Amino acid sequence: MAKDILDPILRVIAEHACRALVLTAADLIDRGQFADLPGVFSAKALLVRPNGATLTGCDAIITSYTTRPAGRISRHLILGTHFSEVSAQKAVAATRFSYGAAASPMRLDRSDGQRVDSKSSAASTSPLGSCECRFSLQADAYLR
Helix, strand or coil: CHHHCCCHHHHHHHHHHHHHHHHHHHHHHHHCCHHHHHHCCCCCCEEECCCCCEEECHHHHHHHHHCCCCCCEEEEEEEEEEEEEECCCEEEEEEEEEEEEEECCCEEECCCCCEEECCCCEEEEEEEEEEEEEEEEECCEEEC
């Protein structure tokens, strides 16, 4: 067990790498770059949606996002990540976030060059949410 305890500097580096994955996943989803999600989620990833639906595996997660309505706009605001465990091989953290989604009468230029024009003003927001993230070190990089 003592061999799993990280030097404080290595712990900070590991936590930073894991936080970066959370931010990258949210950014890719908000920008509609779903094909890049395998760089963030492992093949064994598990994602539980706010409605309780469970998605198992990176392919299922990508399919879930690619099949949502084309005009749907989402924005994640990551509020903080608290680590309960960090070792040389894995990390466990809770991330708090605020989330909003809309099919709004606005124009959004996505990073892939596509312009999204929405005609509906329906919007949903979740003032505050939380997710548990489990990261594992694979090929010298952490994955969710």
